[in-house]
Amino acid sequence: MEPSQVAIIGSGLIGRSWAMVFAAGGFKVKLYDIAQQQLMSALENIRQQVKEMEKLGVLKGALSADQQLALISVCTDLKAAVEGATFIQISLKVLVLYLIFYDCFYNKLLHLVMRPKECTPENLELKKKIFGQLDLIVDDNVILSSSTSCLLPSKLFTGLKHVKQCIVSHPVNPPYFVPLVEIVPHPETDPSTTERTYALMKKIGQSPVKLSREIEGFVLNRLQYAVISEAWRLVGEGVISPTDLDLVMSDGLGMRYAFIGPLETMHLNAEGVSNYCERYAEGMRLVLNTFGPVPEFSGETAQKVNQALSEKIPVVPKALDARRKWRDECLTGLAKLKTQM
Ligand code: NAD
Incomplete structure (x- = not known):
């Protein structure tokens, strides 16, 4: 055929x-x-x-x-x-x-x-x-x-x-x-x-x-922008450095999210989702109510983030390409690991 x-x-x-x-x-x-x-x-x-x-x-x-x-x-x-x-x-x-x-x-x-x-x-x-x-x-x-x-x-x-x-x-x-x-x-x-x-x-x-209907950002970018937005505010307010902020994701949340999503995380981190809500809903609402407005993504915070990232990975094609290659190799390894599970 x-x-x-x-x-x-x-x-x-x-x-x-x-x-x-x-x-x-x-x-x-x-x-x-x-x-x-x-x-x-x-x-x-x-x-x-x-x-x-x-x-x-x-x-x-x-x-x-x-x-x-x-x-x-x-x-x-x-x-x-x-x-x-x-x-x-x-x-x-x-x-x-x-x-x-x-x-x-x-x-x-x-x-x-x-x-x-x-x-x-x-x-x-x-x-x-x-x-x-x-x-x-x-x-x-x-x-x-x-x-x-x-x-x-x-x-x-x-x-x-x-x-x-x-x-x-x-x-x-x-x-x-x-x-x-x-x-x-x-x-x-x-x-x-x-x-x-x-x-x-x-x-x-x-x-x-x-998706049952269209929505700005679809779903992936809505989730991604929620993370970027809070990351930006935390760095902007001096709570954490840009380098450590990225570590929170790459060596923390991201380790888990390559395998299970946020909703399953809730399910497993208590005795099911209902139990998670009973235990943590109030705490989550408390934290969420302290979130700030949508950032401008400019000014001092932009300079700070740009400087930190440029020191780590200079904004020149050779350095950016080398890091992208490394990222793709990591993704290749992860994809392989996931097929074995
Ligand atoms: P790209 O600039 O790398 O490639 C665009 C290609 O379109 C080029 O090869 C160009 O020659 C060709 N092109 C331009 N005008 C054309 C025409 N009239 N007819 C046919 N071909 C034409 O862009 P990309 O990163 O591959 O993105 C393509 C699409 O994928 C965009 O809509 C983008 O939003 C979407 N997308 C990109 C990413 C990403 O990370 N790059 C991720 C998801 C979705």
Whole structure:
């Protein structure tokens, strides 16, 4: 049987990582971008990463590095990519269009469903233009999905003819090692689009969660901003240094959160959630009532945090890249550990 085919639109940081995820899942991937140079650099970067992971024994999926690389090709013509998809549909193959954060995919029972996934820069007008182009090309079986971190589906998809087939699938960088995907519907998204997207993400080994409606920041960034906000206030008020603040997370809360969430933490830290609330609700409310207003993220505190972090990791490409590489190696090790548990 021919492998299912995916077209990914946008070959930057996220698009190339999605390409690797789909290739690891055995999908044929067509990576689309406006710049040939960008595609060449994406291909080379993917090749290096996949080979390195194979060497380290952390390559995902059942295929070898060479087999996965052979599944990925590049394309600079959007219409050609979509026309290819139509052709594949006729040949009863499964197609996924991965457009800067559009993913196209298919469902079961030989019904073909394309999900263009769009991974272009976080620019509303650009994304609307691309979705507008896709809207004219795709058929009623295609699911159009965006990787946007913060643009609401109602801003991206309203007015499209295929709005029922549109959805946000927000990944966490790098999606290859951090599997969470937030699935966020437009108010007019058909429930089957959500279900198919969820099934697709599971199939390629990601960890999808469904939001019942759109909300600013989705869920991951709302939680992240709550943490950043309190971290900022504590450092700003001189309660703790920037370095020690980060340690509270990396050697404290974060150790636990790689395995269990805050709600399960409550459950386990007492005799169940109800008991936790009986014991700690008053204390939590007391503390929460001392939280300050939303920070400005500027001025003295910004200087203080910037200075501390720049001393640790100088703001030059070499130092930043080395630290990012170290971070990704840690995430690789953690991902491996989690698969063994
Ligand atoms: P990026 O800048 O690395 O890549 C964007 C790519 O889009 C580039 O390759 C560029 O050439 C291409 N592009 C630009 N205009 C295009 C067009 N008209 N058609 C096709 N391709 C075009 O950006 P990124 O970090 O990969 O982010 C992509 C999307 O993913 C954004 O919406 C972002 O919010 C989201 N996202 C990013 C992260 C992250 O940490 N980087 C995490 C989650 C979600």
